[in-house]
Amino acid sequence: MRSCLATFFVVLLLSGGAIGQDLALDVVDLKSPEEYSAMVQRAEKLRLEGDAASAMSLLAAVLQDGADNEAYYRAAEFTMGKALFALELYQGAYTWFERIAEAGDGHPHYIETIDWLLQIQRAVPGDAASLERLADFDPMLYPPAYANEIRYLVGSYYYASDELEQAIESLESVESGNEQAYLKAQYLLGVIHTRKDAAQPALEAFKNILRYQRDVSNNDFVTEIAKKATLALGRVFYTAQQFDTAARYYDQIEQTDPAWLDSLFEISWAYFRTQNYDRALGNLHTLNSPYFANEYFPESYVLEAVILLSNCHHVQALQTVDRFVATYKPLKDELEVQLKQTQTPNEFYRYLAQLSKQGAEAELSPQLKRVINAALRDAKLRRLLSYVLQLNRENEKLDGMVKTMPDGAQKRFALGVLSDLTAYRELIVTDAGKAAKSRLDRVYQELTGLITDALRVRVETLKAQRELLKIEQTLTAEQVAAMRPGARQPPPTDIEHEYWPFDGEYWRDELGAYTFLIADRCLKQGAQPTPAPSPAPATIPESE
Template sequence: MTNRLKARTRSWTGLSCAAALVGGLWAGTGPVSSAHAASRGVSEGLKAADEEVRGLEGRMNRLAREYGQRRGLIGADEAVRRYEDGVYTYLIEDYERAALSFYTLVESEALTTEALHQDSQWYLAECLFQLENWNTALAAYDEIIQTGDRHPYLSEAVRRSLEIYGILRNNDRFYSIYRTYVLSGRVPASDGVKYTVAKSFYRQGEWGRAKAMFTELPAKSRWFAQARYFNGTILAAEGAFEAALSEFRRVDAVKGADARLRDLVQLAIGRIHYELGNYREAVESYQRVPSSSPYFADQLYEITWTYIKQQQWQEAIDSVEIFTVAFPDHPYTVRMRLVEGHLHRKSEQFERALATYERVVDEYGPVREKLSDLEGDRHSPTSFFDRLVKDESLEVDGVVLPDYAVELLVQNDGLRRAVAVRQQLDVQADTLDNSESVISDVGSVLGSSKEQVGTFARGRAGLQRVRDDSLALRIRLLEVEFDHLESGASAAVRSTVGQKRVELDVLVRQAQQAQGEAAVRSNRYQAYADQVATVQSEAGRVSMMANEVTAELSALERQFKDKAGSLTPDARELVDAEIIALRQRLDAT
């Protein structure tokens, strides 16, 4: 059909040239002004027609790309549009929506351009990383790694994999990737790779190796500030406070550093000065952390103790009052209220000290009593554990425990791990329920016999619109020809042309009616297309959730085997049964 359009273009171009020639002959036989006006009108009409021909040819080419280069239900142009939408949602940090877009593109292989397909693989992996879906992210990065050297994101995929294995404390896989790709030289040891490896060494407690690699990064590296911050942290933990202070000052001097990193550096400098007894310098550093910082609570807490060390009681009291007002449910608040009473006593404000102590007793006494009752009740712990798992408010005899009390209760590592394991199991059970429901909905839609949910019917409607517009263009060309014939013809010719115009008007009305019907069909097929996009999105969500559940369940099984010794026999039996049930449901799905 594209070739036929090209043939029509050539014929219309020839007609335009013929019209120009006719206009020139007319200029030599008739009145100059009339002939010139007629010729100009015909030329302008043919020029407009030529532009419309080019537009029609462009539309035909797009239809050819959309339906001639097609994999499944997503055409080439549609795939590019979805790719651009995915990039936008990624840039605005809507990682879940972006992940679904890129997952659909990667799994369907709809992008016919290899570079865009490879970009989609990378964006998908990065979205999963930002969502902290570690195991599914690893699977996405592994897809890139398995492609080999021809994938442009190989080195970044290796770097991210090393980072995730460091986070998961999976030392075996970490060293396997490290030896296979970094030590072998297959992936260049870039600054990003060095930083990631060094940070993983830090997490593993290999501080010597971590410091050596952090120090290798040059001052111009984008990872320099973060690397030096970790170096300072290691030195401080080793008791080398002066050397640590030097490192933190070096980070503080870096221009354009991340705001959160700057706040952490100021806290670190304040802590070093506190340890060295430089309390005034510590206060100055702490005060550089703004109230908008996520670390403002730490700033207030630590600066209070700095004031206390200098016996600046009123300044310490002011800081405590700000803390208790700004963070009433913080785990530090109980201690800060007691400190406030001690400070009033130190400053000889005994009535205020007594009032503060009485308020602490009135506020926290009932909580302490209920926790004691909870400890002695054999049935409450089960209910307490279930509520922790569901993240619900905890009540004991109608008294709701405040958040700080709950936080103190789950500080026990064994209890925290048990709650985390149970929460993961519950999340995966909910995910499987949702997956089964969505699979049923998607199956019913895909089972529809309506032209594959209207996808190719919409394409035929688009082709019909091109044909209708082509017919309209032919009509306009006829009108141009009629104008040309009437401009200098005899009365008999003009009469015949008038009759032909009447016949043409009838044809135009019929064409308009046909175009109206085509528009109705186009709207219906657009609705079908919207259903296709919804189905594909839901199918992608189901598939991604299933992959995530599979990966998380396997990781959970490994964690359970590693940490089963820290759980009670009843808890082990419960978790084991939950895992088996989830595995059976997942296999059935």
């Protein structure tokens, strides 16, 4: 940029200090404000005609050589942001809109920038920077057509930043006129209130979604978010120890839903807490079927062992614990080795990227691959990883453009944008690597805790087994039989159900419908201890 006004200006750079030696000439063709303004208008016309690359070339000359206190320069900043957006160089576009936002309401395009920050967020949902900038604007300035959408996005930004009260304030202002923004806001409000241990407002927020589905609309989007709300209601009621109510909501999740296996496992805990052991074991039987061999539900073994212990099936409980430890102790050790091999977040991201490229050829056990895949399903982490891929695409595209540009203002400008983009990508890679490593660290800690729980169940099982044997040794066989409850009978059937004994073969239409009859072998007098590791309340994930 230049602040002097002239039509032609030559700067003489003395290469050695002595007069008469070779001179390097830097020729700068300065124009009048009217000429620069015409260039900006021409650039905007080119952008609207679909030639954003030529528009960028014109604007680069204005922004490098023009005076930054002139009106045309402010217009050039705004138009450059729009041109880069049209070229799908979203991070470059954000840089210019950020400058305008930082300038405040003194910039003539300050309010218009809100709309473009929103468009960047739509194009790149993992971009936290545009969310942060949107949060800086006074809500009174939001364009009315997009106000509800922006309020939801700002609320999600505050939620991610752990500023929960500000998040609630922004989300509660979202009106039902914008269906998607309203329903996503209600879901996130339910998540926030759950985090705050405020069950009643959490239930109300999730039920608002179901009421909307019942009374207003039931299109595909509404149906999908209503499914998430139903599962969340099951989790909230479970946390409130209203297990029968929780089971009713869990039961509404259909087999075709991606969350069906999660609901099947979680309802098993609800059945256990209500001593409906037959249904709990039947669900675990489904989870352990060959259809779901690639799924990751290690806690199912611990629950199975606890149920067996509760019914004094000591030998089978010990076998279940041993099977769990034999499977997951080596997995924990392998995961520990992998986590220790990478020290920095950037290294860990590149480690995951390498695993992704290797695919089936990666030198990892099938169990560890399942763990990593399960961990990387985290919605926030997936958005970060997707954002890195978007930045990679922008980097490759801009690098290709630079290679075809002749030397000049446009190339110098593009090289500057490319440099900024590369540096920003490294920051996002660091964030993604940190989030991924944190997620797998959490999986490692959870697995360590489950192994500890399983070994505790083993100790309690051995203790209960010894105590039961001591009691039985003092009784006759008839007395022992009299003190044991009778065998359970198969569940009653109706016109839509039929009882069919399991013969070792799984059928898809039977999944989720199994009932595992387990006889209570405990004596009525001198009840056996049945320690159950209390599961942590299920986490309600942020809506994607």
